Amino acid sequence: MEDTMEEENGREAKLKAEITRWLIFFGVAIMLSVMTWLGWSLTNRKNPITSFTTLVSDSSVAIGIQGSAPESLDIRTEQGTALEQALLENVYETLVSRSETNKLQPSIAKSWQISDDGLTYTFTLNSNVTFSNGHKLDSSDVVWSLQNVINNNYVGSDQLGSLKEITNPDEKTVVITLNQPNPCLLRALSGRAGIVYDEESTANYGKKAVGSGPFTVEASSKTQIVLQRNDSYWGTKAAASQITLYYYASEDSLVSAMEAKKISMALPLSASAADELNQQSGINSDSGISFDKVMLAFNNGTESPFSDEQIRKMTRYAIDAQTIAKDAPDAYSPLGGPISPLEDGYEDLSELFPYNLEQGQQMRSYFGAYYIADIDLLVPKEYEQIGNTVKSAIEQLNI
Structure with a gap:
């Protein structure tokens, strides 16, 4: 998703060189990801989609997804999220998995221990996994899979x-040794990097x-x-005997398929489309949190007014993020x-600079009338309304 940016003298910010120097202002989380919903609902785990709890052993479910079907089944090399959404946790399992709130939990590994120095991870595998x-x-498959990745x-x-070394002292134990601590290792092992493949298989993964x-x-x-x-x-065991994932090129075609009862679930959908379907008999909508964010970023390069910390602060006070959201x-x-509630390290910082126009205008008074040059606001077309709201807020600071 593109960032919204302001910059001095009408210049476009040079993102590829400057991105690490940008200061994130606020974001808005949108819809729950397809991968997460499929992973929970189809395997009968606790989830917000209660309709799946009534499935019986011979149930067949049709699910509509907006987007293109994967070109290959090879999850090792196929880019994009489509294949991951369909196969991860449904067909392929990982050493560690994630709950519906994105917390790490056991999967193929039933437990793990981390050394005090953060350099050694010891995983104990579940028994009778096939x-x-x-x-x-067994542990040989885990070692082989990680080495191939x-x-x-x-x-x-x-x-x-x-990673320094991967060993398996016995068939139920895997030990990963690091050169230096990696706090994101377990998170990585809950994604594609942590998939365990069959060392003995000669299948064409594509x-x-x-x-x-x-x-x-x-x-x-x-x-x-x-599936x-x-x-x-x-x-x-899964609650349904068969799941068919249908791919639709547009949201309109996805909605039409839902209205015609060609599919029993459509995801993800915009709020307006979901609300419209929710008003029809026999159709219910549900929602949750995703990793998607809409962000406003300040260019704090030396050529930008926002290189001044006080100008950044007064601008934040002038923008009502609560109302925008x-x-x-x-x-x-x-x-x-930039971190959503589902991600590690999240801390609610929404009140760090709460909306306070009076305080922002008071801070503005410390700068001369022409001290702050004109700025540009670069906004993706779909967020034009939010961009205009931000523009009006900044203008109240006499900028």
Whole structure:
């Protein structure tokens, strides 16, 4: 998502060189990600979509998703989120997983210990874990999988920095040693980098998926992916026997399919589309938090007025982030920084510079009338209304 930026003298900010020097102002979280909803609902874990709790063993569910179907089933190399949304936690499982609130929790590894110096992670694997082809999953598969992710630069390998050694002292234990602490290691192992593959499998990953999850891939095409329940799954069996994921090029076509009852779930949708469907008989909408954010960033390069900390502060006091978030139909809440409530390290900073126009105007009085040059506000078209609101707020500071 593009950032909104202000800059002196009509110049466009040079993002690729300056991005680390930008100061994030606020963000608005929007909708829950497709991957998270699919992962919870289809495997009958605790989740906000209560309709799936009534599924019986022979249930078949059709789900509509806006976007293009993955071109390949190879989750190791296929870029983008579409394949991850369909297969992660449904077909492929990871060493560590995430709960519906994005907290780390056991998966293939039932527990782990971290040394006091943060350099050694010892994982204990669950017993009786098997792949969909019947092969047993043990520590050798974990070591082999991690080594291949790193050696072949598979998607997510960049998150496994500082790895020194991976060993398996026995079939239920994996030890990862680091050169230096990596506080994001467990998070990385809950994503693609942590997928455990079958070392003995000779499958063509582009056309076939062999995982340890509650589903297998029955079929795939340019418009759909069919997931079949894995009845030999080592954990809690899936609530539905078959899930078909249909891909639609636009939100309008997705809504039409829902209205025609061609699908039993549509996700994700804009707030307006969800509200419209929610008014129809037999259709209910639900919502949650995602990682998506709408941000306003200040260019604090030397050529910008916002290189002055006091100008940044007075501008923040003049902008009512609470009201902007409240008026945005897809918004969950205002943020005081770039981290959402689902992410590690989140802290509610929304009240750090609460809306206080009087204080902002008082701070403005310390600067001469022409001290602050004109600024540009660069706004993606879809956020034009928010941009105009911010523009009006800044103008109240006589800028």
